[in-house]
Amino acid sequence: MAITIADLVEHAVDACGERTAVLCGDRSVTYAELEQRTNRLAHHMQANGVTAGSHVGVYGRNSIELIEAMIAAYKLRAVAININYRYVENELRYLADNADLCALVYDRALAGTVASVTPDLPKLRHRIVIEDGSEAESDGVPYATALEQGSPERDFGPRSPDDHYILYTGGTTGMPKGVVWRQEDIWRALGGGVEVYTGRRLPDEWEQSRTGAENPPLVTLPIPPLIHGATQWASLRALFSGGAVVMLPDFSGHAVWDLVQRHKVNVLLISGDAMGRPMIEAVNEREYDISSVVAIASSAALFSASVKNQFLEKLPNAVLTDSIGSSETGFTGLSIAQRDGVSTVGPRVIADEDAVVIDDEGNPVAKGETGRLARRNYVPIGYYKDEKKSAEVFVTIGGERYTVPGDFACLEEDGTITLLGRGSTCVNTAGEKVYPEEVESALKAHPAVFDTLVIGIADERLGQRVAAVIAAREGDRPGLTELNEFLRERIAGYKVPRSVWFADSIRRTPSGKPDYAWAKEFAAGREPDDSVAVTAGKV
Known part of the structure; x- marks a missing residue:
């Protein structure tokens, strides 16, 4: 059983070919179309030097093409590298060099930044340009041309669960670092390979596509950019299960509710108050049909009790969850929001059974005490090309390997965990x-x-x-x-x-x-x- 990202998407293609897979603006692709387009792109990449283990940068705003580029890379056993579309020359140059990019897929609007750093990146041999309506000059291969040049056939070799997935952190405590995972481990940690609510480990790689095909498709709108791991995995989980993913290139509160109303979105992914506040104010200003929403999941940023309460007033029948985790840990725990919550600290969650709060010596803290949040099982291999930092964060405690990224937390008397924040802040x-x-x-x-x-x-x-x-x-x-x-x-x-x-x-x-x-x-x-x-x- 080779559980990889590409295999899981292909299982959904085989089970749900005629369903809509991804929507953005006025465009959409079915699973069958997604399969042909990603095969074509993968073959084009392969013909231009991308092989197993190669690193392919994806540099742009949310789009159908950006998702396709990621899947195409994984089909070749290559690795998609997330790049913040706000990066300026120095930041792009650093990340592209650190990640050893051999190819780059990017929005035409970013062509000037790409052109300025390309002479300093001898390993970057191939570039593909996504048309975004801008007129910037680029010597990269137009995306449509790349598709025309590639075969639509799925004739790739076998893959391995040891194939890598790399997620670059946002660099809030220094330069961005690439967190390296085995693909099966990240699937277990974030991709649905372990059920969030029950902790059950899925028995095989076909269960998500099989269950998805037997049920009506859910429509998911992951609002943060695809540079964010939570958005990548919300999108991939939906695709593994035959659901539809709605892409939003530019965030605003009204833009979110317009898409919810237009596409009958069922599941929203947001990043705390930074997105929650503009959204709740927008829905207070204008009337929308938001009755299709059954779940809102928040991660990666503070989601205050006051904003949660406003969402629950507007959507009393929706499940509102607040989860914690990081690039280094994957999912760690979640809580289901209740009305009139009064907590003023960070998220207080029911922790994953593999999460623990430890003291400076690596021992579990007593209830009521504060320590560092750690997680075992399905943890990353380490940081890309950074053995020193890897040794600090990925440690062995009592014969087991843990990831300890630096988040402080309190183990509450009832066994729940309250996330307090990074020690650096x-x-x-x-x-x-x-x-x-x-x-x-x-x-x-x-x-x-x-x-x-x-x-x-x-x-x-x-x-x-x-x-x-x-x-x-x-x-x-x-x-x-x-x-x-x-x-x-x-x-x-x-x-x-x-x-x-x-x-x-x-x-x-x-x-x-x-x-x-x-x-x-x-x-x-x-x-x-x-x-x-x-x-x-x-x-």
């Missing part, structure tokens, strides 16, 4: 640890706060003081005194921001993750809009 104020996600969630419960990031800034008395960069709602900027009174009813006094800066908007990655480096730069360049002096003792 933790604020140490007078010896007290403050996790930004907790303060951000409390701030977002204030009606005048649209978005925020919490950071630590230098303080003579405290070492660090808690501070916040806030995007307020138009015409409704709260003062520090007002925020202080509001927050002290929700979090301990030492966690309350002592300095506040207001920004027009909060910078986040395309997948909705916080850009704390930007927040620190923003604060460093100006005086606070509101601040209080610390005169004595702990705040």
Whole structure:
């Protein structure tokens, strides 16, 4: 049994050929068409030097072609490498070189950036251009030409579950790193190979396509960009099961609900408040038929209780879940949102049976204690070309291999786990640890706060003081005194921001993750809009 991404897609093709597979804008492809197009593209890549183990960059906004390029690479036992479409020259040059790209599939709008770095990348021998309506000049092969030149036949050799899948992290704590997985392991961790709710391990590679063919297809709209692992795997899981995937190239709250109404979307994937808030405001501004939605899943970013409650009011019969995980762990745990939740910390989840919270010596912590989140079973091989970092994160504890990516968590008295955040963003104020996600969630419960990031800034008395960069709602900027009174009813006094800066908007990655480096730069360049002096003792 060779469980690979390409095999799982091909099983769905064989079972659900006439169903719609992917939709974007006014275009769609059936499973049969997806098969022919990806075979053609794979054969074209093969004729131009892409072989088993080669790395193929995918660099563009969400589109049918970007999904096809990923599948085509996997058909050849090559590896698709995700590249942030917002990258400028230096970032693209670094990642393309670090990942040893031999081929690149990219949007025409990005041709100028590609052309500027190509002379520095001798391993990058072939380029394919996706037409996106722009007129940028490119010497890459047009995507349509690549399809014309390739055979539609599925005549590839056998594949192996040891074939690699690589996901580059967003680089929030340094330059992006490529997390290397065995394909069967990542399928078990994120692709449905282990059922989320029951923990049951699927017995064979045909169960998803077989079950999908026996049931009406679900329509899934994964909203974050395909550079984000959660979107890749939400899309792939849907394709493994004969469902339809709706692609959204450019996010806005209204654009999401337009697609939901148009395509009768059943499942939405979002990244916390960064997407949830604009969406809930959009549906409050305009009437949409959203009755088809049965599930909303949030991952990768903070999803505050206030926003969850608003979604549950609009969709009282939908299942709203909040999950935790990372590029290094895959799925770790989830919670099902309830009305009137009051938690102001990060996601509190029922953990996967392979998840554990450990202390600095690698021992499981007692209930009520905080430690680092770790996961065993179905973990990555390591970081691509980074043995030192791999040894720090992928460790052996008690004879078992664990991944310990640096997330702090609390093991609650009832056995659930609350994710607190990365140690690198933790604020140490007078010896007290403050996790930004907790303060951000409390701030977002204030009606005048649209978005925020919490950071630590230098303080003579405290070492660090808690501070916040806030995007307020138009015409409704709260003062520090007002925020202080509001927050002290929700979090301990030492966690309350002592300095506040207001920004027009909060910078986040395309997948909705916080850009704390930007927040620190923003604060460093100006005086606070509101601040209080610390005169004595702990705040």
